Amino acid sequence: MSMAVHPNIPTVTSDLEPMRGEKLVRPFTRFAQLSSSGGLVLLACTLAAMIWANSSEWESYTHIFHEMEVHLGVGEFMLQHQGHMSLGLFINDALMAVFFLLVGLEIKREIIVGELSDVKKAALPIVAAFGGMVAPALIFVSLNMGHDSIRGWGVPMATDIAFALGILALLGSRVPNSLKVFLTSLAIADDLGALLVIAFFYTEHLNVEALGYAAVIVGVLVLLNRFGFKSAAWFLVPGLFLWYFVFISGVHATIAGVLLAATIPVNPRVEVSRYSRYTRAALDVFDESDDPTQDIRTNATQRAAVMQINENGRLVLPLLHRLEHALEGPVSFLIIPIFALANAGLHITGGIGEALFNRVSLGVILGLVIGKPLGITLACWIAVKLNIGVLGKGVTWRQIIGVSCLGGIGFTMALFIATLGFKTHPDYLDHAKLGILTASAISAPAGLGILLTCPPASEEQADDPDEPRDG
Structure with a gap:
């Protein structure tokens, strides 16, 4: 697992009483966390x-x-094999x-x-x-x-x-x-x-024209990587067209x-030290905006701080690791x-x-x-x-x-x-x-x-x- 949950890192629900829905799915969650679970499902x-x-x-x-x-x-376009x-x-x-x-x-x-x-x-x-x-x-x-x-x-x-x-x-x-x-x-x-x-x-049979289009898309993806694009959409959308042209090429x-x-970027957008500094600053904003008369549903500043912390997490994790974790x-x-x-x-x-x-x-x-x-x-x-x-x-x-x-x-x-x-x-x-x-x-x-x-x-x-x- 590329981004497995570390047992020593607490989560916000660690010491909370699980909700009924969480109790229902707990056996499946625990099974999914087993190293052998994927092989067992495959065997079944x-x-x-x-x-x-x-x-x-x-x-x-x-x-x-x-x-x-x-x-x-x-429409009238149909994918054939x-x-x-x-x-x-x-x-x-x-x-x-x-x-x-x-x-x-x-x-x-x-x-x-x-x-x-x-x-x-x-x-x-x-x-x-x-x-x-x-x-x-x-x-x-x-x-x-x-x-x-x-x-x-x-x-x-x-x-x-x-x-x-x-x-x-x-x-x-x-x-x-x-x-x-x-x-x-x-x-x-x-x-x-x-x-x-x-x-x-x-x-077996190669469609050189389709391979040429596929090569152009790979070239575009490489340029996107070199120019510093870090969002998954910039790579997955062209990836669909890449799949199509490889599909009809014979490969x-x-x-x-x-x-x-x-072509997926392996380097993060920001360094760890910068992530730590700005995330702590966002947490400070979150704490300073605490209002006993409001909760997260009505406190816009706290919501903005949480969303920025989430964005910071996305920027410090390389796209390669994020995609790998999402696909596992x-x-x-x-x-x-x-x-x-x-x-x-x-x-x-x-x-x-x-x-x-x-x-x-x-x-x-x-x-x-x-x-x-x-x-x-x-x-x-x-x-x-x-x-x-x-x-x-x-x-x-x-x-x-x-x-x-x-x-x-x-x-x-x-x-x-x-x-x-x-x-x-x-x-x-x-x-x-x-x-x-x-x-x-x-x-x-x-x-x-x-x-x-x-x-x-x-x-x-x-x-x-x-x-x-x-x-």
């Missing part, structure tokens, strides 16, 4: 999709997500662009001010992500060489950050904080690699989210679960053995279950031996192996790449989905089991930030 929607797709109502699942058309337009747009395509092309915007914001934050900004700290997760992408791809290619199913080589390359971090969160303070930082950085670097794969290898529309994220909830609890519901529903016909033991399913399963941990662990070992990177404080090689197994939880990004690679081969797509679900079901308990066998982290290692050490 995945199970719901599988049950629905294999129930007596499976035809309704197919109709709603893959046959029912969605019409977007203004090769003749029509199903609800599933709308989810994958439009809603998922918001998810990729959030991913892009996280990547930019990590590169500029986060763990990936320090070359020594960034080296290990970047090398690990590279190894964790190459090994699964090679395994898939070796099983599908000479067949048209080889288009799915990118499917087992991806790690699902929500699931992986959710599983790690279940261990709480048993694992050192540096291991959590490593997995987060690894997953973000992995996402960046997956985005490059989507952009360069899963783009997958979700890449627009990443391009937009790259909707993406985790709405967009990704809807994506899972629309794409994880696999209608299994015939024998399960036939569906599992074919080149596509085996390529995905072996790629994620064996290729991911092998590639990540081997890449880490080589990086440490060559002094390219260092293990974090308190991190053991057994923990690296456990985390690398969690990297085999492909899910969201893997499903997304599968829908791109096999959009004209529904049988291959079903086999890839089954492989992703099976591999994730194996990788999660395998990684968790290995990490549970590791000695608990000391209190200092569990709480302190990552400090590197030699392997």
Whole structure:
């Protein structure tokens, strides 16, 4: 979480008796604050999709997500996708662009001010992500060489950050904080690699004119950033047009989210010291305007002071952080679960053995279950031996192996790449989905089991930030 609530910072309602409405939503609020909550919601929607797709109502699942058309337009202008747009395509092309915007914001934050900004700290997760992408791809290619199913080589390359971090969160303070930082950085670097794969290898027919318009909009967004515009509207409105031109260009529309994220300002409008000085001055005005005969509804000066304090908060927080914070909830609890519901529903016909033991399913399963941990662990070992990177404080090689197994939880990004690679081969797509679900079901308990066998982290290692050490 980029802007999680700090437990030591009091709020104005900390010591107040909660209202009835607050009592009703308190269980949901507490659940949403859990580190594993997003992964649990995602898992629930995945199970719901599988049950629905294999129930007596499976035809309704197919109709709603893959046959029912969605019409977007203004007046006579209608947005089309090769003749029509199903609800599933709308989810994958439009809603998922918001998810990729959030991913892009996280990547930019990590590169500029986060763990990936320090070359020594960034080296290990970047090398690990590279190894964790190459090994699964090679395994898939070796099983599908000479067949048209080889288009799915990118499917087992991806790690699902929500699931992986959710599983790690279940261990709480048993694992050192540096291991959590490593997995987060690894997953973000992995996402960046997956985005490059989507952009360069899963783009078919290009509309050069549309790409030109998209490039012009990106240029305008860069200028807005350079000229000091800090309001979200200046970027999100052009971002809608950017999405449209990328959508009709042949490049997958979700890449627009990443391009937009790259142009979002990361610097605040005012410095912290200035914010503190002027906010305290506004608080002084608020206190001096206190009138026992009035309350906030009738005291215009106090209302103005509060509004200025809110504006000061907006100016001291970079737009990147504000957008990231605003998108985390909707993406985790709405967009990704809807994506899972629309794409994880696999209608299994015939024998399960036939569906599992074919080149596509085996390529995905072996790629994620064996290729991911092998590639990540081997890449880490080589990086440490060559002094390219260092293990974090308190991190053991057994923990690296456990985390690398969690990297085999492909899910969201893997499903997304599968829908791109096999959009004209529904049988291959079903086999890839089954492989992703099976591999994730194996990788999660395998990684968790290995990490549970590791000695608990000391209190200092569990709480302190990552400090590197030699392997």
